[in-house]
Structure formats: C-alpha cells, structure tokens
Amino acid sequence: MKGASPKAAGNPSVARTRGRRAKALVHYADKPILLIMRYIGRRPLAHAFVLLGIVAAVGCALGSQFAIKNLIDELPAGRHHPAAIVTAFLIIVVLLFADNLFWRLSGWVSVRTFVAVTGDVRRHLFGYLLSHSTGYFSNVQPGTLASRVSATANAIFTIENTVAWTALPPLLSVLGAIGIIGTLSPLMSLALLLVSGCMAAVLFWLGSKGRSRHMRFASDAASVDGELVDVISNMTTVRMFDATRRESARLHSFLTHEMTSREASVRYLEKLRLLHAVATWLLSSGLLGWVLWLWTRGRATTGDVVLVSSLGFAILHGTRDLAVALVDLTQHISRLAEAAQTLLVPRDMEEMVGVPALQVRDANIDFENITFAYPGRRPVLDHFSLHIDAGQKVGLVGPSGAGKSTVLALLQRLFEPPRGSGAVTISGQCLSDVSLASLRSAIAIVPQDISLFNRTLLDNVRYGRPDATEEEVLRACAHANCLDLVRSLPEGLGTVVGDRGTRLSGGQRQRIAIARAFLKDAPILLLDEATSALDSVSEAAIQLALDRLMEGRTVVAIAHRLSTLQSFDRIVVIHHGRLVDDGAPNELSRRAGIYRDVLLRQERRAATGNRQPEVVAHARMAKASSAFDEPA
Template identity: 80%
Template sequence: MGSVKSNAANAAGGPRASRTRGRRAKTLARYAGKPILLLLQYVGRRPLAHAFVLLGIVAAVGCSLASQFAIRNLIDALPHGRAHPAGVIAAFVVIVVLLFADNLFWRVSGWISVRTFVAVTGDVRRQLFGYVTGHSSTYFSEVRPGMLASRVSATANAVFSIENTVAWVALPPLLSVLGAIAILGWVNVWMALCLLLISVCMAAVLFWLAGKGSSKHMRFASDAASVDGELVDVIGNMATVRMFVATQRESARLDAFLSGEMASRQTSLRYLEKLRLLHAAATALLSAGLLGWVLWLWTQGRATTGDVVLVSSLGFAILHGTRDLAVALVDVTQHVSRLAEAAQTLLVPREMDEAIGAPALQIRDANIDFENVTFAYPGRRPVLDHFSLHIDSGQRVGLVGPSGAGKTTILALLQRTFDPPRASGAVAISGQRLADVSLASLRDAIAVVPQDISLFNRTLLENIRYGKPDASEVEVLRACERANCLDLIRSLPDGLETVVGERGARLSGGQRQRIAIARAFLKDAPILLLDEATSALDSESEAAIQHALDRLMTGRTVVAIAHRLSTLRNFDRIVVIQHGRLVDDGTPGELSKRAGIYRDVLLRRERRAGAGVFD
C-alpha cells in the first residue's frame, strides 16, 4: 500500500484516454441548446452507413419517379402498339425493371438502417451516461434520479425517432416532390417553375409555423419527464408511503402531474393538427390547379394523352408527398424539441471537472493536508472557516463536533465531491493538490465505509467486487472472512450469488455494513474514511463490526466521524471541530482530561449510563 494501485487508471484507459474523454465531454457540453448539431455529431460518427442509407433512399425514389415517366411512354406507345409492338414491349420491360429496383433499394437501405440507427441510440446513451456521471454531487441533489434516467432515454429515443422520421417519412416525399417538379419541366417549364416557387413558399411558411410551436412541444417533454421522475420517486419510497398510509395522497399528487402532462400534450398535438389542416387545404387547391392547367394544354395540342396522365399522377404524388412531408416536418419539430429539452438538462456545464490530461495521484506516504480551507455550499454560509489540519501517514484520526460543524464536509472534500475555490485554500494528499490530479486515481486511493450503505440490486459477489472487478472468488472470500461476514455468506441459499435487492433491502443494516467493510478490504486502498459506520447498529452488531473495522484500519491512514465516542477509543488523535474551525486536537486520553466538547460528551454519556440509559 505504499503507492496507489493503478487498476482504476488502467481500467480507464490511461492518461491519453482520459484526455480524450475530457475533450469529448467539453465538446458535448457545447451542444446544449443546439439539438440539430448534437444530432449531426452522432450521425457523423457513422458517415459511411448513413451515406448508404441515403443513397438507397434516393435510388428508390428515383426508380419510383422514373416508373411514372415510363408509364407515360407506354401510354403514348399504345395507339401504334399493334403495328409496332417493340415500343410497347420496351416500355413494359423498363417499368418491370424499375419496380424491382425500387423495392430492392428500399430493402437494402432499410436493412442497413436497422443496425445504424440502433447503434446511434447506443452512442447517445453511452456518451450521455458518461457525461452525467461527471457532474458534481450538487447536480444530483437538485435533479431527481428518475428524471435523469428518463431524459437520457428520452434523448436517445428522440434521436432514433428523428433519424427514422427523416429517413422514411420526410426524405422520400421531399425527393418525390422535387423529382416530380423536375419531370413536370419535361411537359412544361413554366408549370414546373410555378410549382417549385409555390412549394418553396409553402414549405417555408409551414417550417416557420412549426418553429413557433416548439415551446409547446418542449413544455410537453418537460412535463412528461416530471411524471417519470415522480413515479420513480414514489415507487422508490413505497415503504414510507405505506407506513404513513399515504397511497391516496400520492395518487392525488400524481393526478396533478398527469393532468398537467396531458394538457400540455393536447396543446402540442392540437398545434400539429392545425398545421396539417392548413397544408391539406393548400395542396388540394394546388393539385386542382395543376390538373386544370395540363388539360388546357391538351385542348390546345401542346400536351399528349400520356402527358395528361403523367401530370395527373405527379400531381397526386405532389399532393400526397407534400402532405406527408408536412406531417414529417412537424413530427420532426416535436422530436427535436424533446431532444433540445432533454439535452439542456443533461448537458449543463459541469460545476467541477478535472483538467484535461490531469496526472494520476502518486502516493509516497498517505498523509493528508487541509491548508487554510474556507468552503461554503452554494447560497449558504461557510461550513469550513480557514480550516487547517495535517494527518500523518498511518494515523487514525477521529472527527468530533456538533451537527453542522463541518465533519461530513471534510470527508466530502477529501473525496473531491466538491472543490474549495482556488483562493480559499487547498486539500492535498501526499503533497499533491486534489484539484490537480485525476479523479480516478484519487478515488482509487480512498476506501469509504459510510453510515448509509448503498448496494446495487445485484449479487453479493458483484457488490463486494465493485472496488476490484478482477478479484478472484478466493480473494472475495478472504475479504469476507476479515470483515466477519463469512457466516452470513454461508447462511444464504445462493451464497455469493444471492441478489441483495434494491439498495440491499434483503439484508439487515449490520449485514450491509459488513458487506461494505468486505468491499473496502478488497479494494485495499491506503486511505480509509469512516462516516458514522456503526451509529445505526445495535450493540451486538456494533461489536462484531468494530472488530472488522479494527482489522481494516491496520496500516492505513484513517479519518473517521463517530457518533459513539467509544469507537474512537483506540484512535491516535481526536480532532474537535466547531463552527468550521479546529478547536481542539489530541489523543483520546488527553482530551478526556481537558475541558472542552469531547470531555463534555464523555461526562454526559457517563451520567446516562449511571441512570441506566444506554446508546
């Protein structure tokens, strides 16, 4: 334990990978509020596959339009077909070939898109998860986990929906309309130019109107995410809900969220229907005018029968195409609004981030220094006020003081959960400022046993291995033995393969505590932080766990917060903190003889014990 193990750094891919991830995170943050650019950067990761999908769609639409022109040639060849069948046969063969090619190109592009679009959603989830996990604890305390999970999924789903809608709903009618206009130019140039001008104006108006409705779509996306977050919050606290007979109360609360979400959804959908109604009226008038124009040309002998059929079919293609395009555009607008809303929540700038290419923490000796640190949480008074403390390597130091004195903040700063401002002091390990080293190497050097143990809904083996994923089962069992939880493992039907439930709900508090100690043994970090690790346990469990903690503390630098002073009896030092300042420091024996907070607490405990009241 003379130096920090490099397993976390190696797992993270080393300094070069760390620099790459840092640059990607900073680049990703720039896309907050820029959903189209965010989408394009994911498309740009797979340019070849997206190009093949695009080419397939263009080719399929081209074949479809060409087949209509081939039908026009067939109709014009029919009057002379009996005398000259070669023209009819040639037109028939061209139509058949185009029909087969049309279907082939659709299927090829569809096959490629299945893999490509799904892979993009994986990219989105993977990168957003990596970005979100780099946020500070303040961010996670202000945003509900259910809402975060919902927005990560919503962003990926929005990207998938946009790609699918553009590829299969928006792009084909757009290409059809443009191709139809080009073919109409073969019949009459002025007809094509007028149609092009009207289509561009109509598309611009629809796009402008669709953009004006984006706030309605974003409101719906926000309300939907709030409902998801509320559901997760209530379900995650179902034991408390039942304890206080609050099922009806929570149902009423959820109804209020659902009513707001349904109202915003109806507003969003009604706006889309208004756009579709406007477009339907415009395209119906346009198609009628187009058909009347070509019939007038036919009466004057300036258009053939095939031309009339061609213009009629192309007119209907334009009618249906622009209608589908309008529907697709407003749908895409809605999906883009959802993407923008989710991205704005997830891609907020990180409050605390490591420098790109930050070096790994090198531990020569595991000493700790707080150098004149002043720290305050946002909008609150300073918790630490010019706080200084030096802890030698291998020392066991207990933190004592009233609630709100700053004890928990000291552990948080040591883990770099927060950073003190540059001008307000520094926290250092082995002479290196924590703000200047990589977070992975820092956290690899520290093991934590908290009061509230957090376990994953996975097997005991996976939970214990969490700090050392490559540990063998023999190493895990050895750690369990040292943590006094081997009997627990053997008592379970599935042993280490037992699934512990949500947050370890299938284990008692003492059992979860021993699993956390076993996890810390396996991690084998040079610095150990104990945050009231035995305060919530009964006396029997506390004694067993205290023995395990004594083994765990051997040879490590230990900083502990203890509610029960008896757990600090064998510590080297007790540091007394009040109002964010160090007010006393000494061995347990020295402080018990010196007037102050520590001795006052001891005297109160003795009086309670004399009265038959025990902690």
C-alpha cells in the same frame, strides 16, 4: 496495500479523450441539429448508403411514372409495333423491382446503423453524467435524469427514422415530380417550385413558432417520469404513512399538467396539417386544370395528361406527408433540445485534460485554510486547517452541522473549495491537480448510509476491485464478520440483494460495506459512523475487524459514540466549521471542553443503561445539535 495508479487514471491519453468529449457535448447543449449530425458523422458510410438507397428508390418510382407515360403514348400503335409495348413493359417491371430492392437494402442497413446511434448517445450521456459533482445529482431527481437520457436517445432514433422514411422520400418525390413536369412545361415546373417552396417555408416557420409548446410538454413528461421513480423507490415509506391516496392525488396533478401541455402541442400540429391540406388541394386542382388546358390546345399528349395527373397526386400526397413529417420533426427536435439542455449543463468540477495520477507515497493529508460553503448556504468550513500524518488514526467529532461530513466529502473531492479558498492535499499533491480516478482508488470508505446495487453479493463486495477472485471476496467477508451471512443465503455470493440492498438488514448491509473496504485495500480509509447500524454484540465483533482494517492505513473517522474512538491517535473537535480542539483521546478527556462534556455524558448514560439520544448540557452546545453525527 495497493497503490493508486490504475491504468485508466495513469494514462494521459484517456483523460485527454474524456476531456475533449465532455467539452464537445457541452457545445451541443443548445444545438440539437448539430448534435444529431455529430452522431451521424460517427458512421458516415452507413448513413451514406441509406441515403443513396432512398434516393435510388425514389428515382426508380418516379422513373416508373415516366415509363407508364411512354407506355400510354405507345398504345395507339402498339398492335402494329408490339416490340415498343414490350420494351416499355419490361422497363416498368425492372424499375418496380429496383424500387423495392433499394428500399429493402436501405432498411436493412438502417436497422443496425440507427440502433447503434442510440447506443452511442446513451453511452456518452451516461459517461458525461457520471462526472458531474455530487451537488448536481442532489438538485435533480434520478428518475428525471434517467428519463432524459432515454428521451434524448429515443428522440434521435425517431428523428433519423422520420427523416429517412417519412420526410426524405416525399421531398425527393416532389422535387423529382417537378423536374419531370418541367420536361412538359418549364413554366408549370417553375410555378410548382415557387409555390411548394413558399408553402414549405410558411409551414416550417409556423412549426418553429410552436416550439415552446413542444418543449413544455417534454419538460412536463420528464417531471411525471421523475415523480413515478421517486414514489416507487420510496414505496416502503409511502405504505408506512398510509400515503397511497395522497401520492395518487399528487401524481394526478402532475399528469393533469402533462396532459394539458401534450394536448396543446398536438393540437398545434393538427392546425398546421389542416392548413397544409387546404393548400395542397388548391395546388393539385390548379395543376390538373393547367395540363387539361394544354391538352385542349394540342400542346400535351394523353400520356402527358396521365403523367401530370399522377405526378400531381404524388405532389399532393408528397407535400402532405412532408408537412406532417416536418411538423413531427419540430416536435421531436424540441424534445431533444429540452433533454439536451438539461443533461449537457457545464460541469462545475471539470477535470483538466491530461492530469497526472495521484502518487500515494506516504498517505499524509492536509487541509490548508479551507473556507467552503454549499450553494446558497452559509460557510460550513471557516479557514479550516488540519494535518494528518501517514498511518495516523484521526477521529472527527462535533455537533451536527459542524462540518465533519464536509471534511470527508472534500477529501474525496465530491465537492471542491473555490479558488483562493484553500486546498486539500494528499502526499503534498493538490487534489484538483490529479485525476479523480486515481484519487478514488486511493480511498476506501465505509459510509453511514450504505448503498448497494441490485446485483449479487459478489458484485457488490468487489465493486472497488472488479478483478478480485472469489477467494479474495470470501476472505474479505471473513474479516468483516459476514461470512456466516454469505453461507446462510441459498445462493451464497450469487444472491441478488435487491434495490439498494433492501433484502438485507441494516447491519448486514454495513458488514458488506466493511468487506468491500477490506477488499479494496486502499491506503486511506474513511469511516462515517461505520458501526452505527449494528447491535452491541455485532459492534464488538466488527470493531475488531475495523481495527485490523485500520492497521497501517491513514484513517479519518466520524463517530457518534466516542467509545469507538478511544484507540485512535488523535481526536479533532470541530465547531462552526473551525478546529476548536485537537489531541489524544486521554488528553482531551482530562481537558475541559466539548469532548470531555459529551464523553462524561455518554459514560453516565452507559452506566445507567439509558440508551436515549444524547442531550448535551454544556453551554457551548446550547445552540448546536446534541448528537455527534451530521447528515451527509
């Protein structure tokens, strides 16, 4: 039997790194700009090279404008002094070549750098999401989460590209053009600087005022993605109830909201662009009139007029492009902020830094005075206490909602009791004080609702032990009585089982889950209706396999059919979150109580061949569900 100390779980430095990264990500939830800078800072040299390349390219472009001005000024005397013309021409050629060279070098480096940033973002966000509690995932649509992970990475990629190729070049061009004009007229340069600065500040302020529109659009777009994934993943149910038209109508309402918010977002951007177009037209016209006035007074050469005219148009186009880029950036940053605020919420079950690994010495389990309630609901467990000796097989029975599945969930630390509301321990170690990885490696579970990945049978069976050999996998399949299934498939263990295992029947998925538990070989085994999806013939065969699997392990099982628990050491009866009866199966069957009532009822049904759902007549069960099963 394997212990519970995997390398990652037992390495304090790994846990410490994971904890620091999680806290850092939470810190950036409402700081999108700093979040971007965090990932830029992971590759400072590559980003610096891209930045310097852009600065050099813009400098060469502006330098070529100044070189053209010199060429024009040299033309009148050029026929008598051709060397000056040739020199001016060569300078322009060199600057144009350098301009293109720097652009291409920056672009080449940016391809790898910007794409690598998106990979970092996706990895870190995915890793952060994986450590959220089960309750977090039950409150958010999976499609929405997946959409926002991609939206965050794509937003950062778009922002980097927009800054590098759309915002930064015109900004540098405008500033450089103003500097060059300053060599002709410092007063003109100062006026341009003040007017451009004021215009940029007004546009930025107006852009920030539209942030709520952009965030509303981002939220509505994510909702549409979540609805699409939800419907597609439940397509069998949709067709079963002939609900295609109803779902189309429902999606239409979501799309209507999304299109309305998108239109409001985009229309606001167009208003800003219109305002900027009028402002730059007035600015460029005034600049051209000013330089012509200087020329009439002999304070500017013909080359100066050409230079200022070309730079004026550069400023016109540059400020226009800059305004468009800044407005677009506002929209993308708003989308990034919305996605980050949704994903980077504080985790309600944060793992402490440097926690030790669970050391399973004897695999005994203790629930110590547990009081637990799901958010917004009444307590499911009420001062619940239970001790399970190592190697003991314990069955949990009780009406639906009594707290059986909650007991298994707390044992796996899918949820955690509040401070002061009791504790769960294994081998005397409180579960909140050990690493989650080591705890999960100590427990194997065969659930009622089997979830398989859209991967091969081999990948699914050895999910708990990725390093297992194919021979070990086949041996586990043989123990779980599913070796014939493997051999009957065309590709054997290489067969892809479909989304959530839809290419297999319910009983086949159950056997694969049992084989997975065999292969994991953990000291603690949890069974949640492990044979519920099997027919009577298969159940008998699987029960023999489960008997072998339970040998030498601490077992906690939930079962609706009490006959499957007759070989267990103890039966624990739970009602209204409290332990109301406890003892060996034979002992409880002779003692008046819930267990004996249900057992007699099931025996009479089995004797008459009636397989209808159980209806417990005992007065104690009148207010509870009749079945001994409970939703997870």
